[in-house]
Amino acid sequence: MALVNRSRRGRLPGWVALVWLSPALVLIAGVVIYPAIELVKAALGEYSITGLRTGSAGLSNFRKVLDHPDLGTVLKNTAEWVVAVVAITIVISLGLAQLLSKEFFGRRVVRWAIIVPWAASLVITARLFTLLFDFYHGLINRLLVFLHILPRPVDFLGDDHWTMPSMILVGVFVSLPFTIYVLLAGLSAISDDVLEAARIDGAGPWQLYRQITLPLLRPALLIASVLNIIYVFNSFPIVYTLNDRNPGYAHDTSITFMYKLAFKSAEHSVGMSAAAGVFNVLLILVVVMIYLRVVSWQEAVR
């Protein structure tokens, strides 16, 4: 109102801008930055089993995390989990978004159905899949043996060869709805005229897709992949629930590793868990920065 001068797209004095931004700044400072500082402080402290601070630990918590014998496995699992889930999700979503962008009878209902895995709580979906994968009373084994795809039941969540692929399957399943919707939005932003013009110039369907649709879909693909990398990296319920039976860290990602350090391990160390949390935040920051650089995002989103 009177606070602001009349020119649009004009300059604002710093203090006026602050009025507009202050609610957001307060929320970010109070509930994101402050806990982040608390996390670092916790990582620098020594704690009793009940969580009381007993003194300063210096950098020893960080060192203990770096020296942890399972750290290599955990990092390898994290890389496998993020890369596989995000890549498979994007590829399947590209196909499904293409299908759902076409007009057909019942499309609205199909779009609603696709939302369900997104709308359902991840913890419950994960618990449901632990039942479905189960060796004794899981329907998946029953179905695969019945169809002669498997000669005998497999212990999907206990057998070391199968645990990660099973987790990835569920990860992809719950990531698809969001990704499909982002790509659908991207597809709907491509004007029919462009496609029509290319068709008139004699482009075949595959050529049309490769040379027109995919490049124009790049901004949407970028948003979908960046957000998926962040979400999948930070995903807790699936890895934790599907892996609940297995001792140790053989199939943990860095997020569940962090949680177990505090609550489920022999270490039972809040300090180490906080140190692992700090590493996690730094890791995802670095990964996303590298990714954005590799795909040169400024070119794509302008």
Next chain:
Amino acid sequence: MTLLSGARADAAAAVPVAAPRPAGWRRARRFVLPLAGFSVALVFLAPYLVMLLDALRPSSDVLASPPTLFPRQWQWNTFGTVLSDDRFLNWLKTSLLVAASSTAIVLVVSVPAAYATARFKFPGRTPFLLLVLVTQMFSPTSLVVGIYREFFEADLVNTYLAIILTNAAFNLAFAVWILHGFFSSIPVEVEEAADLDGCSRLGTLWRIMLPLTKPGLVTAVVFTFIAAWNEYVVALTLMQDDAKKPLTVGINSYVTGYSQHWDQLFAASLVAIVPVVILFAVIEKYLVGGLTAGSVK
């Protein structure tokens, strides 16, 4: 005009040669597309149909070996049992309260921030947008130790306020990002016209800009609501009072080491999906436009 239609006619003649489409495709797609669509829908729904069938049988039958798709014994009253369970109703109430409040806060906070950064230049604009981008990468899960310590010190453990603020803060980035894109894509002239008509700045924002960014607002609402509705780790850590737990945390007590009510767990879970799917169905048409329309610009 004539030139154009002439070119069209030429092109039309060339099309069958250049881009041969199977002759029967036009007719076949009327059946193939719905068939493919409904198969996809079935795959997405299949696990939840199993969940429904599991909700309609006694818990012992859920864990029977060998498993059967359909209940050996139907149990029709599970949903009635769950819906008349006071604990369940409390969790449901918490979830609705938390998700709705978080969403409201996100909107109130993100709209002015997105509008200001999209419309004005000022010192600190770019750093602010970068800060928002960075918070998008923080998850409450990796900060949970810090979050717990903060609210413990503030004596807010076990309060709705704590999880409402957490959900709002961690979903703010996405909303600012989406809305910033939308506001930037609206031509300045639109506002100037309103200006000339004597509209105040806030009046313009409220009456002109917000209606134009409806798809963006809807997208922000859906994302925040779902994220808050499904948030688990922070609620698990901060809410120890059973009556104040949200659904995601509360319903797990149907199946513990001591008592196993898989039927009730699944019935409760299905009930929990309903509000979100309804929300989606109501606003789906805005969502498709909203996810990238603004941010792509």
